[in-house]
Amino acid sequence: xxxxxxxxxxxxxxxxxxxxxxxxxxxxxxxxxxxxxxxxxxxxxxxxxxxxxxxxxxxxxxxxxxxxxxxxxxxxxxxxxxxxxxxxxxxxxxxxxxxxxxxxxxxxxxxxxxxxxxxxxxxxxxxxxxxxxxxxxxxxxxxxxxxxxxxxxxxxxxxxxxxxxxxxxxxxxxxxxxxxxxxxxxxxxxxxxxxxxxxxxxxxxxxxxxxxxxxxxxxxxxxxxxxxxxxxxxxxxxxxxxxxxxxxxxxxxxxxxxxxxxxxxxxxxxxxxxxxxxxxxxxxxxxxxxxxxxxxxxxxxxxxxxxxxxxxxxxxxxxxxxxxxxxxxxxxxxxxxxxxxxxxxxxxxxxxx
Ligand SMILES: Nc1ncnc2c1ncn2[C@@H]1O[C@H](COP(=O)(O)OP(=O)(O)OP(=O)(O)O)[C@@H](O)[C@H]1O
Ligand code: SF4
Ligand SMILES: [Mg+2]
Numbered sequence: 001x002x003x004x005x006x007x008x009x010x011x012x013x014x015x016x017x018x019x020x021x022x023x024x025x026x027x028x029x030x031x032x033x034x035x036x037x038x039x040x041x042x043x044x045x046x047x048x049x050x051x052x053x054x055x056x057x058x059x060x061x062x063x064x065x066x067x068x069x070x071x072x073x074x075x076x077x078x079x080x081x082x083x084x085x086x087x088x089x090x091x092x093x094x095x096x097x098x099x100x101x102x103x104x105x106x107x108x109x110x111x112x113x114x115x116x117x118x119x120x121x122x123x124x125x126x127x128x129x130x131x132x133x134x135x136x137x138x139x140x141x142x143x144x145x146x147x148x149x150x151x152x153x154x155x156x157x158x159x160x161x162x163x164x165x166x167x168x169x170x171x172x173x174x175x176x177x178x179x180x181x182x183x184x185x186x187x188x189x190x191x192x193x194x195x196x197x198x199x200x201x202x203x204x205x206x207x208x209x210x211x212x213x214x215x216x217x218x219x220x221x222x223x224x225x226x227x228x229x230x231x232x233x234x235x236x237x238x239x240x241x242x243x244x245x246x247x248x249x250x251x252x253x254x255x256x257x258x259x260x261x262x263x264x265x266x267x268x269x270x271x272x273x274x275x276x277x278x279x280x281x282x283x284x285x286x287x288x289x290x291x292x293x294x295x296x297x298x299x300x301x302x303x304x305x306x307x308x309x310x311x312x313x314x315x316x317x318x319x320x321x322x323x324x325x326x327x328x329x330x331x332x333x334x335x336x337x338x339x340x341x342x343x344x345x346x347x348x349x350x351x352x353x
Pocket of ligand 2: 251252253289290291292293295296297298299302307318319320321322
């Protein structure tokens, strides 16, 4: 048995980077990201639009391979190196994927039945009769009425919610050890969202599957993950056990992102509020800390030196002036006094920006 199997770590990502060659130069979209995912556990990934969440996961799965893409670092799945290898053998069977937009990942000209039967026949070596029975069972499990009839339908004949459920059924058909779910419930109404997330949790418990859950919904992130990684500009800003991230956050970006934290007296599904300023340009990111142009604590060293991701007890963050420390109080006071941060961001005496 290798180390990964002994320790229970299913996915071990280390200094993983993804760049794209563009006309303007190299776009470093994912920059030295590291995380570990234990069997059966759930990692949430949050961050503003464009922070690299989808590219990270699609690239890990080998779905972006083109000569414009540069992939570096290490990603061990059950001890096997994904980087530089052909990962197709894992698709469906050991790793299931639910994509942000079901219409782009379901084949529009193929009946639902065929799209569902293929992975069942391929991965579980079922014959057609067995695969059909299992397909009906799966569609029933994901809450699709009249499953037999659905098998003969095309994706466009289903509603958005139904298509999403079909995608989940396909992703789960091979009973994968890992499910990558990229915004699996975006654009669905709240009741359907809850139903689908409950269903995933149930199936996760049933088959001991690990999940990477990319979400914009802080209520979902808080209630349904073991750990959360906060990404910004392709880098990890903070990575911590979920509850700790909400109650004891250290990174100013997490603080800004979570400024709309769900409280008891607020609706559960509080979405991320926009932070003033723009996301970094992946071709020409700011020097030093990627968040420095928008950070109310920024000091001179933040603009020259890139903070490493570090920290004890599974709570890691990349910041020179972590929230709640004396250093951050001092940094904030300095910026208030001079009326701006080291990057020139104007600071008012009251409020956060
Ligand atoms: N093929 C590509 N070539 C160059 N840049 C790309 C390519 N694909 C994605 N990007 C860039 O990578 C960055 C990260 O995109 P990504 O889709 O991973 O963001 P995201 O965090 O998933 O955002 P969202 O929350 O909106 O889904 C964006 O700036 C995007 O423009
Ligand atoms: S205090 Fe400095 S290092 Fe920390 S997030 Fe702000 S700019 Fe980055
Ligand atoms: Mg995305």
